[in-house]
Amino acid sequence: MKEKEIISKTLYDLYNDLGLPVDLIHQDSGFTIHNLIDIPFELPYQSPVFRPNYFSFVFVKSGSGQYTIDGNTFEILPGSIYFTNPSNYRTFRWNTIEEIYLITFDETFLKENLHHDIFNEFSFLLTETIQPKKMEVEAFAEMERLYLQIHKEYHENSIYKYRIIGNLFIVILLKIKEHFWKDYDPIYEGNRSSQIVKTFKQNVENHYRDLVHHKTERIFRVNDYAELQSLHPNYLSNVIKTKTGKTIMTWLSEKTIAEAKSLLQNSEMSIKEIAFLLGFTESAHFSNYFKKNTQTTPANYKKEHKKA
Incomplete structure (x- = not known):
């Protein structure tokens, strides 16, 4: 077995x-x-x-x-x-x-x-x-x-x-x-899948950084990340799931929560502004989404973790 x-x-x-x-x-x-x-x-x-x-x-x-x-x-x-x-x-x-x-x-x-x-x-x-x-x-x-x-x-x-x-x-x-x-050359694993995963991670990080810095307002979906590597969305999805054990949507969900936590703790933005920045049309939807993934509300998280 x-x-x-x-x-x-x-x-x-x-x-x-x-x-x-x-x-x-x-x-x-x-x-x-x-x-x-x-x-x-x-x-x-x-x-x-x-x-x-x-x-x-x-x-x-x-x-x-x-x-x-x-x-x-x-x-x-x-x-x-x-x-x-x-x-x-x-x-x-x-x-x-x-x-x-x-x-x-x-x-x-x-x-x-x-x-x-x-x-x-x-x-x-x-x-x-x-x-x-x-x-x-x-x-x-x-x-x-x-x-x-x-x-x-x-x-x-x-x-x-x-x-x-x-x-x-x-x-x-x-x-x-x-x-x-400084001059380190990471291991190439002998197949294209490894490079696809690395590029996907970098693209996710770059896109969320652009969102936070107000360089874009458009939220990327699976098709967008596939287009950045000239791949079919289904192929990209299969590679990410096979190599990492997580779907693209899971990666994006975890990234959204990580960015939300950081903004709630480190920025002066309101919860409504953070919700809009991360692609939520309603702050109530964002609050429900955040609570589902963290077991607390954005307001409580901000209150408990806000830096002095």
Whole structure:
């Protein structure tokens, strides 16, 4: 019998599915960090196949293993760092764990606590498949100081905790960009589907950025994204669903919610203005849509998350 595919919206969900403890994971922030030594893996540990719906960085100071993403297998060695983004099939194996820090985060966290154009500045976050990178000792030590400070802040009770983490995390992204993404050539997976997915993600990000910056008022649909790549809409839909496990409409729905959360928290726009900006003709329709996807209303979300 075929093993059931695990689709995990958060790391909390994944650890629950794998029967691992979740007491170190904060569910509601869109961000997690912990040392894997604190998780009771029975080594060597081999995970089942899963699709995460979040980004992750792993900082390997001391430990070993491997991970496989869409058929590409990479060794994980001391002094290395690796990155994955949402929706690809993957597995991981840990042979030894001494000090390995895992950071996971979602788009909402990035846009609420870093800045709205995060994918424009750090376009590598949209890259499909990225192999681990071995860092020089001094460079890794510099990175270690940053993620350990983030880990400390994660367990504090400051009302500014995630803003502090966001600022520290943007330094990590800048250091990663400086050290090895400046001239980095991502892996080509040997078929056109991977490039189609990457281009689709970039087109979605560019279009929503244009909406937010009032460069366009037209909401793109499946046909529009297909036309940008000169593809038949059905073909694009099939590629996105097969490669990512999510339909185009799911991608656009999640993107709409992420942008709505960011605007509610960071802008002075009214709920009615945000609704119109994101393609809703009635603010009531937007409110119902937002509540269906977040279990709270836009007004309550704005009140609870509005920055001082």
